[in-house]
Amino acid sequence: MNEYQYNKITPKIIEHLKEIAPKRVLVGDEINDDFSHDEMAIYGKAKPEVLVETLTTEEVAAVMKICNENKIPVTPSGARTGLVGGAVSIGGGVMISMTKMNKILGYDKENFVVKIQSGVLLNDLAQDAEKQGLLYPPDPGEKFATVGGNVATNAGGMRAVKYGCTRDYVRAMTVVLPTGEIVNLGATVSKTSSGYSLLNLMVGSEGTLGIITELTLKIIPAPKSVISLIIPYENLEDCIATVPKFFMNHLNPQALEFMEKEVVMDTEKFLGKQVYPKEMEGIEVGAYLLATFDGNSEEELEDIIEQAAEIVVEAGAIDVLVADTPALKKDAWSVRGALLEAIEADTTLLDECDVVVPINKIAEFLTYTKSLESESDFRVKSFGHAGDGNLHIYTCSNDMELDEFKKQVAVFMDKVYAKATEYGGMISGEHGIGHGKMDYLAESLGPVQMRVMEEIKKVFDPNMILNPGKICYKL
Amino acid sequence: MDILVCIKQVPASNKVEVDPVTGVLLRNGADSKMNPYDLYALETALQIREHTGGIISVISMGPPQAKAVIREAFAMGADKGALLSDRRFGGADVLATSYTLAQGIQKMGNFDLILCGKQTTDGDTAQVGSEVSEWLNIPSVSNVRKITKVEKDGITIEMDLPNELEIAKVAYPCLLSADKDIFQPRLPSYVKKMKTKDREIKVYSLDDMGDKDESHYGLNGSPTQVKRIFPPESNDHREVWNDDGTVIADKLFHMISELKFI
Known part of the structure; x- marks a missing residue:
């Protein structure tokens, strides 16, 4: 596919690395399996040949220098929580773990x-x-x-x-x-x-x-006061339609998340606690906004909350629940924080997309993705940042064959990314491209931008050894 | 069913100041909240009412700013509220507190069920609930961790005892002290807060009580002599074990078993 050639690591190079980072160089089977994947295993596993745990900038530089001289691929590694295979060493070679540089x-x-x-x-x-x-x-x-x-x-x-x-x-x-x-x-x-x-x-x-x-x-x-609101709605459309109203009224929420009831219920089951109401005043809840506001005094915040509450009730919210103590805020946010974890715990085959769409298109976009569920054998679960249109959409299955899952997900993702692009959105809001989302990026940005990115990469990295095969070119 | 919930305003943080002369907790209304255990009691009342219907009243004792917790109870769904507030109630120990509450409850009316939190997070005595029931001469159950059945003639509960679990049916009127996690308390509703913002909170002073003898209330009515009150020392004891993995695992297992974590 490309002209980049890499060399294998020799025992002599390993000796060099051991001199740079004594007792912090692991080879072959000494390397834990965790270093072969991130949190989205669906994009495949690959183990580095050597793992170096560095402690200083100078050590990182020394390792890079040797690898560059010998044309050996290097993959930097953090806490391995990525979702697009960005820190998976698909080119083999050396992995530099940064977790000990934690001061x-x-x-x-x-x-x-x-x-x-x-x-x-x-x-x-x-x-x-x-x-x-x-x-x-x-x-x-x-x-x-x-x-x-x-x-x-x-x-x-x-x-x-x-x-x-x-x-x-x-x-x-x-x-x-x-x-x-x-x-x-x-x-x-x-x-x-x-x-x-x-x-x-x-x-x-x-x-x-x-x-x-x-x-x-x-x-x-740090802001002096922080209050969170759980705002239940009968349906997602009303929930999302509220979002621009906050900004129109000069209310700047610190956070504004949306969640659908089904995902919340799964997560509460996972956490073993009930925080979000499922039915209020005889009305069944369909979706929630979780908003946090901050202010420099209790009084200032009180005014903000009052205004926000009036706006959302007028916009069709069933109620506004106020979490104003640290314990209540923690409860409200613990559900949001564990959404992905709960999905992961309950799912054997998982893929995701992290698109960003204009905020006035969120509801329409989600209705579209949900409609694709009927064409597939997997379930679609979503949540995301209502305030900026960054959506996390998960395809989940426990009973499909891997190949069939991948095949169907590819069809789903093609449509979903095409729709996001049509709406003027972006492929990834915050998870990145890695090697898992490269084709969709290329489709979205076109060949000119992809070529310019590859050329930039070459300026920094003439031998193309650092984290090869990610973002803009394939191995 | 007529349900009453006893609630208390407590300091929001655990950094509480103590009056050096009287040994009484110094309360600052600005940084306070409803006693967390009372939230469990109130949620229990709300859950029972969803099945049986009826009226939920709340009662609190404290300075005028304690009305805030009654308003919060309204925002959670309580129907009525009264505050027992009088300088002469100040400095009360558990005996005088429970007596004042019992007097206030009698003033408020007759209740089928009285619910209290297991304890407060400031005084931490866990005695007021049972003492109120003594003054009212009704049965009480502490450490109630589950309501299993609500019937016309009584309520069946699970009581958490140190070594066993007791299931009991209690006839009305009775008093229950709710343990943590009996139900997850709901969050206060802004819509309810607005709807109830003008709702009257009755304030009763000593002059409204059936027994007007001042020596039964406040510091005067408190036989407890507080010699000294202080925050407990924080326990930052740590142990570091260096040994073979199997040995450490075994040691850890025994330790957490002993500490009853498992």
Whole structure:
């Protein structure tokens, strides 16, 4: 398919790697099976030949240098929570695990930034920042992903509707290029008009242009008060139709998620708790909005909640349930947080898509995807970020044969992605492309953009050794 | 069925200040919430009412700002509410508290069923419910973890005892103290909050009580002498085991069995 040729790892190279990272180099069967796949096993497994757990930028650079000189593929690896095979070493070679580079290096509370190693888990950063009275706004659903992984996919998450995605919080980074050179991109300062933004090119590059080893991230003072609302509706159409009304009325929810009743019920069963009402005042609930608002005082927030409640009730919500204590908020969000986990626990064959559509098309789009269910033998479950149109749609089966599942899913995905593109949407909102979604990206963006991306890749990585076969070209 | 639920406003955080002279908890209305166990009691009442119909009243005792928890109960579905509020009720121990509540309950009317939370998260005595039943001379059951049947002549419950589970049918009128997780409490409804925002909350003072003898209320009516009250030391004891996996697994199994986690 392409002209890129790689070499096998020799015992001599392994010796070199062991000198760089003593006792942190694993070979062959010593490597746990976890390193052969991410959380979406449907895209296939591939084990690296060698796994190196690095501790410093210099170690990463030294490993890259050797691999570049010997034309050996390298796959960077975070917490392996990806959903598109982005960190699966389909080219073999060396995998660099970043999870031991997990130190929070320090806060600059005058410039509102935090410096971390890229292997810090999102959950650890969020909790640590909270202790300092600060908030790291990006809030992807998977709290046990590395922040480096979040940057590599420009993960969005729940709070993106108000605060933006990971990209908006990356001020500077240290990156090891595929050649082994170390570069510092960006700066602590908030403005720049200083040449091409290699920093922004690196964000969302899924470990194909360089390995991010350190990050300087923007943080904000934590809002003083936060309240969540569970808003039940009779049907999804009314639920989604409310969304623009918040913005029209100058209400900026921190998070605005939608969930259909069936998915909520499955998740509550999985969690063993009942939080969301299924029937209210004799009306059967069909869908929910889960909204979070923040404010700088109880009074300010009280006003916001009152306005929001009036808007949604007028827009057809059955009621508005107020979660205003930490325990209630935790309960309300625990269901949202466990949606994927509950689907995974209940499903043997699973595939997903992570499209973004304009918010006024969400309901129509979901009705379309649901209508495709009758043409397939799998079930379709969906939820997502109502505030920004990023939808997570899952195809689930427990009784289909793998080949038949893949065949039917391919037909489904073709239609779903085509519809998203027709509506002016994008292939992926936050999960990335990896190697699982490359064909759909090519279909959506066209050959010119794909070629330009491959050419950019070549500039950074002349030997095409870093995370080969991802995003823009096939192996 | 006429159901009454006893609810209390408690500090929202566990960082509670104590008056150094009286040993009484200093309450600050701004940072407070309904006692979590009372949410279970109130949800139990709401669930029972869904089957039997009837009226749910709530009663609370505290400063005027404790009306907030009564409003919250309205937003969850309670029908009526009264607050026992008088400076002379202040500083009450369990005896004086239960006596005041019993007096207030008698003032409010007759109830088939009185529900309390198992305990509060500030005082933590878990005695007030049973003592109220003594003053009212009605049967009471503590640690109720399940309602199995609601009938016209009584209610069948499961009581969680240290080593066994007792199933009992209790005749009305009676008092039950609800344990955690008996039902998942519902969230307060904004629509109900708006509908009930002008609903009257009756406030009763000592002068409204049947017994007007001041020595039975508040600090005066409290035989408990609080010598010192302090937050418990937090237990940050940690053990690190270095051993073979099988040995550690065995040790861990015994430890969590002993601690009754399994």
